[in-house]
Amino acid sequence: MTDTYTQLRKEVSQQFAAPIDMPIPDAVFNRLALAAHALQMEQNGPYAAYCARRGRSEVDHWTEIPAVPTAAFKEVRLMVGNAEPEAVFRTSGTTRGWERRGQHFIRDLALYHEALAPMFIAYLLPDNAKLSLYSLMPSAVELPDSSLAHMITFALERFGADDSTFVVSRDDGLQYDSLLERLHEHSARAEPVALLGTSLSFVHLLDTMHERGDRLKLPEGSRLMDTGGFKGERRELSPTDLRAHYRERLRIEPLFAVNEYGMTELLSQFYDGGLRDLRLDRNVQTERKRIAPWVRTRAVHPDTLQPLPDGEVGLLQHFDLANIFSVCAIQTEDLGRVFADGFELLGRAPGATPRGCSIAMDMLLQANRG
């Protein structure tokens, strides 16, 4: 490990302790972003070539650093240095199931844990409650290439009460009876709990409860974190509908259902801030995803990629200092509106569906497979 490497990691890591409600100062952000860029130009070959092709190997300001479309992670290893990665996070694939999966090579897993902790606590546990955490995702041992499984596993071990556990395993699926029994016990003891999982895993839980005619009255203060959409599923359920079901089946109020937005390609996450606002007794703002102090999010014009003013709908680009060892500047496929205190996510711009009788890319590749 070089000295710059160690020094930069230390300085970025210090930012994770910054006050969570305020972006770190521009000057600090810019200095670290440029240092990260210099490191990536030196030691992340493919990304360095990508920047060189744009004449952006050296820049004066972080906004000039080229953002990489997520598709790049399908093609090359985008990691600083030649070390063996400590983990490889893979995208789950999209509705276009044939696609090669994106791979985010993680040089320093501890950095991921350090970056996720303050956001998880600030937005899911703003009251510093020590809750029993139940995961509707298998553990990182079972799903070593899932960034979400890593995140939840870390959260369970670090922040959960002793009886926190995984109630889904890869082989056996949802251990429904066991979960219900535990949740009934917590209800009887008036101990609030937290459930963590993908939106889809919650849909499966709610479906099972519906089939069995089960309904829970989880104690006040119970909450959940759901994430992601319904990749590859025909079923479409709006976040509002899902929240109505949470209230009806679990008695978890909408503000206590905290949606997390994360990406395999980013080590930092974004959260609904309503629960935090409520706990801090301030104006509750539920429309916007909150951004970590060490992350900058921009909306750019989807075609020209020119930055857009606040409030205009554009393609989201994130600049995440926690990504010092891969690529900090990531261009998503998501549309949104960015404001000073967060961004409104308008969802995935669906894969370019050719209109009409021309062919969708996935069909050809399905034919390739079948």
Add this chain to the structure above:
Amino acid sequence: MNSLFDAWFIPGFEPESFTEYASGRAVIRVPHLHADDLSRIARELQVAGAVLRELPVARITTAIDAAAGLLAEPGFRDQALELIPLITGLSSEMAALVYDRMLQDWRAPALQALLDSELGSSAVLDRFVPRVGTDTRTHAVGPDLAFHVFSGNVPGVAVTSLVRALLVKTPSLCKSALREPVLPVLFLRALQQVDAEIAAAAAVTYWPGGTRDLEEVAIQRADAVIVYGGGAVVDELRSRVAANTRFLEHGPRVSIGVVNRTPRDAEDIAAAVAMFDQQGCVSPHVIYVLGSPVDARELARALAHHFEQLERTLPRGTLEPAESVAVHQLRAEYEFRTIAGTGTELYQSAATEWTVVCDPEPGLQTSCLNRFVFVKPIPSIEALIAQLGPHRQLLQSVGISGFDDAEAAELARKLGRIGAVRIAPFSSLPWPPPWWHHDGRGPLIELIRWVDLD
């Protein structure tokens, strides 16, 4: 810009209320229909169809020709050329070119050639005529009611579908696409002006695809269902159509090009890709170069040059955000392959206007469209056939260049065996003639049934 267009034509129907839909940069308005409204409309179309069936086909071709003539006049043309760019996103230049070119398919000479090539004599639609070489007579009869489901990729294709049905004296109930609700309506308005009796046998409106109760009525009433659209749309409708209803699908297809060494018509190849902003089923995704990687690179550079020229004469249209995102993502995949040293080369415009990927990997690859084309070297025709073979269900048109007549015929025979339905020079690739065997089938023959009189 806010332009409201009444995107419906339903003879004799008085709507009680309307629904508006955003369509590109315009707003369209259609009647709010209930299932029983549509049922009544279908019945009235069948009544008008009974009248249509008694008319000589000559009167129908005259009326269609006259309607196309009206569409060419400033009143209709100006309206069409204002709306099409707003709704489809196509540039004004492209809209005008496509519009004027499509109109020719609905003029009398084109219609007559279609009838003659398909049926031998158009008289067979009017009465029993002797079958050549036999002592029986035969008569061609169209369906009682056709239900058309249009797609929005190329303006005018919907009208061609409607014209084919009219020629075989079949009344039509049409669901248009949100991305091209204009031309069928303008055509029927023009037809009504020239021959209201014929126009009474066609109705078109829009509803969101998958509106169950309306589609159920249309499917049950019609004895022919004609669908243009993506795989999911086609499959879904097919599953709902009764076995004794004729189901004619124009589902997803992919077209390509094959050129010998360094072709001299790179300009035509670029134009064939660029036409309709590559949204047509006839638009090539990949150009295979029979030759070396150097030959392929030469073509890729020539295409890049011509795409840049086309930006001035026939500019790419305005994309939906998702379409732009797809271009950026696909470019990134190939740029990182370039960086990884796989021999891939990427040529691209400043924003997303056009992209050429020269890729040594020979597999058939689909484009994200909107002027994004792959150029791939292939050592031999045998190697090409091996790559295409697995995609026989999807292959449609093949543009060719640089082959003499004998080579072209041999290549066409081989391509035909693996699913291609049309082999053509690039200059005419985007414009199949009205009588072409669309997706391999006779456009009128597939509609009619024969009645023999011994």
